[in-house]
Amino acid sequence: MKHTLKRQLRRLATERPYQIVAASAAALAIATTSGALLTTADDAPAGQRTATTVAEMRSDVAASRGEVRDASPSASSAPTTAAPAASAASPAAKAKSNPDLTRKPTPKPPATKVLDYDYEAQNTYYNCGPxxxxxxxxxxxxxxxxxxxxxxxxxxxMGTNSAEDTTRVLNAEVKGSPYRTRMFPGAPSPAQMDRLQADVVKAITDGRGVVANVVGDATDTDGGWHSxxxxxxxxVVGYKDNGRTVRIADSANPADPSYWITTIDLANWITSRGYSA
Structure with a gap:
């Protein structure tokens, strides 16, 4: 009976805190009914051992409650740390839900454009640059x-030195200094030809003429020969076919003031020289 009582008390001591009161009552009842046996089997009185056991059980209860109280703050602190994350995410969500609708895409350049310009033939044999x-x-x-x-x-x-000079003067006259010099030291590469086409389209679209320094011979799209x-x-005052063909204003001959030439032929005509666009 003594061992049975100890096992029951040990089992009850491991129960959760809210069951301790019931366990204590049961232990006292068992101790009362078994007092005589406990007295004969052990030197200490049964009541004293029972009181000691109950005290130990109460200590365990107090410790268990302390553990519960210690665990509570960590559980309650979890929502506090999660709150800033939720609030931090809200501006991003607002940004996605409120896109900037005021921006407009850059318009595509027209396939063909020729500028209005005032043609004038050169007044001296060396004034082609001016x-x-x-x-x-x-x-x-x-x-x-x-x-x-x-x-x-x-x-x-002796003429005008190079495209660097025409770029410098054009930028002095046009607001924003938009002109840049492109030089072709040798035969132009396909990439340089593409660059020339893009430069002409951009300049003409912006309302600006291009000045090119050429040398040698070239044939226009109508078969006219220029040497x-x-x-x-x-x-260069215009383009068509998305810049694959360009309009030339040529000051050398007022009888033939303008003509069309392919951009590839113009690029080859610029070989060893340059242009301002």
């Missing part, structure tokens, strides 16, 4: 004389 620059500027509504531009370009009877062994400056 004349081409003047014709290109007229497309942007800028009126300058060949003499004024010749002074800015540094043009002499400038010592070099020449021309203005």
């Amino acid at each position: 004349a081409a620059t003047r014709n290109a500027l007229s497309a942007a509504g800028i009126d300058r004389t060949q003499e004024e531009l010749g002074a800015e370009l540094g043009t002499t009877e 400038y062994g010592g070099g020449h400056y021309i203005a």
Whole structure:
């Protein structure tokens, strides 16, 4: 009976805290009915052992309750740490739900465009640089004389030095300095031809003429032959077929002031020279 009582008390001591009160009552009842046997089997009185056992059980209960209290704060703190994450995500959700609808896509350039310009033939045999620059500027509504531009370009009877000069003067006249110089030291590559096409389309779309420094011979789309062994400056004032063909304003001959030429032929015509676009 003694061992049976101890096993029951040990089992009850391991129960959850809210069952301890019932376990204590049961232990007291068992101790009362078995007092005589416990007295004969052990030196200490049964009541004393029972009180000691109950005290131990109460200590276990107190410890268990303490563990429960210690665990409670960690459980309650979990929602606190999760709250900022939810609030941090809300601005991103708002950004997705409120896109910027004010931005408009860049319009596609037209397949064909020719600028309105005021053609003027060169007034001296060496003034092709100033004349081409003047014709290109007229497309942007800028009126300058060949003499004024010749002074800015540094043009002499030997002509105008390079496309670097036409770029410099064009940027001095056009707001925003949009022009850049492209040089073809040798025969242009396919990439350089594509670059020329893109540059012409962009400049013409923006309302700006292009100035090119050419040398040698070229044939236009109508079969016309144009030869400038010592070099020449021309203005590009339009394009068609998405820039595969360009419109030339040529100051050399007022009887043949403009013509169409493929962009590939123009690129080859620029070989060893450059252009301003």
